[in-house]
């Protein structure tokens with residue numbers, strides 16, 4: 001039922017996957033339509049440029065302030081959660097995180113885990129690990145449920161099934177959900193999902209969720225959602241397990257309102273989500289519902305590597321709104337699956353190399369025109385284009401000792417680097433430059449007609465028969 | 477060394493780059509209006525109605541008849557209420573004689589999960605407060621009025637005192653001293669449950685209530 005885990009190198013085959021989408025008019029229409037919609041919704045939320053810019057600056061300050069105190073805040077969060085009765089676990093790797101979660105499942109002999117939307121659970125391939133351990137893991141966010149039924153992965157971090165048309169979903173429900181007639185009425189489809197999943201909420205032994213903000217001073221886990229499945233997962237089953245990256249922490253409750261406003265307005269153009277769910281403890285004596293046990297798994301998975309470098313640390317400011325994807329001309333054309341990583345689009349390009357190593361992601365940062373749209377819309381002002389330049393440098397520079405990133409130099413090619421050095425030498429010397437352009441104009445017929453990727457969609461490059469300086473000389 | 481110690485050690489080994497503390501209060505003071513009750517009511521209403529909630533202005537006298545009318549319009553004859561709350565008790569006194577059965581949340585959910593999910597068409601809860609800026613209800617479920625009351629029944633009716641509307645979420649957390657008093661589960665609710673996951677087409681009633689009805693109690697009417 002579940003998609004296979006990622007064992008291939010996302011960098012490999014990227015061009016082919018991207019081309020397959022570019023050649024598919026239906027997929028292109030799905031993405032273009034959805035991204036245009038999300039961009040205009042966001043724009044509608046920020047009519048006042050001064051308000052937007054000052055709020056982005058505040059968001060950036062809040063995230064940087066909290067990252068500056070990260071180790072201290074994690075310890076405080078742990079203390080306060082523990083005081084509140086929430087059990088805290090730490091995982092360095094996806095395997096460790098899966099082991100912790102499956103350990104909790106096995107202790108209570110869990111058969112079914114219902115999942116609220118959590119990209120971190122995608123990051124650790126939890127569904128696959130659970131299935132291998134004989135535990136059912138069912139996605140309950142409508143988009144995630146659709147994607148899971150289809151045996152696929154989310155193509156967008158906020159709208160997982162954005163690549164599918166309603167006709168495809170209608171067919172999928174008809175084929176995969178017992179007793180369902182074909183209908184492409186969206187309301188009817190949602191009601192089918194509601195009915196199926198409500199039975200599962202009743203049955204489930206474990207509810208799994210992500211976390212949008214963890215508040216250190218109060219020991220509180222905050223979740224943002226519209227559907228109510230997150231509340232179901234965190235309220236109905238006897239055990240709630242939350243998982244989050246170590247960076248999603250704020251020191252103070254007062255940091256939450258500005259970030260929440262930035263998040264929902266940037267993500268879907270809503271002034272607030274339907275639900276904002278703040279969980280501070282398991283069921284207390286006398287209370288009649290809510291889980292008896294609440295757990296939080298704190299995952300590193302490469303985040304501490306980004307943290308160690310002042311510039312790369314900015315990657316961790318992210319609040320996962322998806323706006324950078326919605327505004328990315330590359331993402332809009334190739335969709336989320338082409339990237340081959342859990343997190344696609346601009347945020348995927350800057351965070352995945354820390355999770356998977358540059359060996360697997362060497363060329364990811366090159367899938368960008370550096371137009372700057374992502375950095376311009378990012379609600380916490382992550383300088384994404386600058387980070388893409390940095391990652392290109394890390395990938396393609398000659399391997400050196402004590403690199404800032406795992407896999408530094410993975411994309412290094414001695415010949416290419418020699419050619420560029422030679423180019424730089426020629427362009428720095430007027431004499432060599434004159435010679436080279438003279439030779440170029442005389443021997444242009446020597447240029448090959450096939451010039452690699454350039455000529456797949458363009459006519460071959462050919463030096464002009466006359467140099468600019470010669471033409472100027474002729475005019476006198 | 478445990479995973480915890482290893483992670484913390486890596487973070488502590490990183491350069492220490494302290495950043496100035498953000499001034500959240502100043503931002504809100506400079507960018508959000510402080511309105512009188514009437515304006516806050518209007519703003520709240522506009523926002524939550526935009527999110528597809530139904531709002532009725534009521535008074536201490538008219539809210540029960542309005543509640544009955546709301547239920548009758550939907551042909552609902554059963555309402556889940558919270559015992560030992562003033563509004564729950566009022567409903568328990570008044571509604572059954574008028575043909576509306578009132579059930580109470582008087583035992584742990586484990587004892588009646590199936591009934592809650594399959595035979596509870598509507599519920600009545602109070603809101604602790606609300607937020608004008610975003611059209612948001614604040615609920616603090618407790619032992620008397622538990623969490624699932626505002627989630628499982630397809631129709632959720634909320635009683636809100638219009639004197640308790642704050643300008644912003646930030647103001648609510650500050651004025652009420654939330655940081656020292658958060659309950660097991662504090663909730664902000666800004667409309668009925670919804671999703672746009674199929675082709676960005678908005679559909680209501682995804683997993684939570686299909687309808688959210690606010691009885692807005694004021695003394696103007």
Ligand code: SF4
Pocket residue numbers: 317318319320321322323324325346347374377378379380381382
């Ligand atoms: S990088 Fe910025 S725009 Fe992209 S998801 Fe993160 S917060 Fe949103």
